[in-house]
Amino acid sequence: MDDALQQLMALVARLPGLGPRSARRVVLQLMKNRETQLQPLLAALQRVDAALSACDICGNLDTRNPCRICTDPKRDPALLCVVADVADLWALERGRLFAGRYHVLGGMLSALDGVGPDDLSIAQLQARVAGDPPITEVVLAMNATLEGQTTAHFVAEALEGLGAKVTQLAHGVPVGGELDYLDEGTLAQALRLRRPLA
Numbered sequence: 001m002d003d004a005l006q007q008l009m010a011l012v013a014r015l016p017g018l019g020p021r022s023a024r025r026v027v028l029q030l031m032k033n034r035e036t037q038l039q040p041l042l043a044a045l046q047r048v049d050a051a052l053s054a055c056d057i058c059g060n061l062d063t064r065n066p067c068r069i070c071t072d073p074k075r076d077p078a079l080l081c082v083v084a085d086v087a088d089l090w091a092l093e094r095g096r097l098f099a100g101r102y103h104v105l106g107g108m109l110s111a112l113d114g115v116g117p118d119d120l121s122i123a124q125l126q127a128r129v130a131g132d133p134p135i136t137e138v139v140l141a142m143n144a145t146l147e148g149q150t151t152a153h154f155v156a157e158a159l160e161g162l163g164a165k166v167t168q169l170a171h172g173v174p175v176g177g178e179l180d181y182l183d184e185g186t187l188a189q190a191l192r193l194r195r196p197l198a
Contacts, residue, residue, distance in 0.1 A: 005031075057128075059104030059121060061086050069093075069101060076100045078136040080164075082125060082155060084108045084148065088141060098139070103128060108147040109154055120151075122158050135164045144171045144189065 005027065013023035030038040048063065055067035062068055069075065079100025083089045089102050105120040129135045138159055142148035156166045172190030173182060182190075 058089075058102045059086070059106060060089055060102060074099075077133045079139070080128065080135045080137070081139045081141050083141050084143065084151065088143075092141060100137075100139075105151070105155070108142065108145075108151040110147045117154065117158075122155060125155070126158060126162065129159055129162045129164050137165045137167060140166065140168045142168070144186075 009020070009023045009027050012018060012026050013020045015023075018026065030041065051063035052061060053063075053065045054060070055062055055065055055070055057066045057070045060067040060069060064071075076099050079098070080103055081089075081092065081098050081100055082103045082105060083092070084105050084107060086104055089104060092098055092102075103121070103125050105122065105125070107115050107120055109115055109117065109120070129138060140152045140155060142152040152168055156168075159166050170193060172186065172193050
């Protein structure tokens with residue numbers, strides 16, 4: 001097999017959710033459909049590569065700077081949702097449930113991975129919360145993992161005294177979830193965060 005094809009397969013195999021066999025199938029599909037799939041994909045990748053940048057305000061990836069979310073006049077500038085990375089922001093945006101703006105930290109605190117507070121955009125977050133327009137609520141949307149919860153607590157402490165209410169996403173039993181299929185950590189969190197029945 002050609003070295004260029006092998007290199008392409010190796011690169012595709014490094015994408016999330018794809019392994020060597022899936023990469024071979026993807027490359028073969030692209031080669032068989034050069035005009036209808038490969039050429040449009042190449043053109044789209046080149047357009048995105050030329051225009052993609054991180055938003056100077058929130059850290060989102062977009063083809064404009066500031067991004068579409070930060071410049072959307074329909075969004076509430078007093079609400080700010082803090083996420084670890086862009087994938088989390090995009091996940092929240094899929095549901096179109098949050099009407100405010102975002103702040104991407106750029107990761108989570110992790111002693112094992114050598115990620116400390118200076119590696120995250122916490123200082124920029126503090127400046128946004130203390131700045132103008134005033135932020136009235138900061139929603140911490142961190143993963144329900146040890147690193148996520150450590151990061152959430154650190155960020156909450158860093159925002160103390162800046163005037164914004166700091167809240168966190170609820171954790172526990174998912175909608176439609178059956179107790180028998182949930183892990184002990186999820187059940188424990190659901191019990192800890194129980195609330196009165198209205």
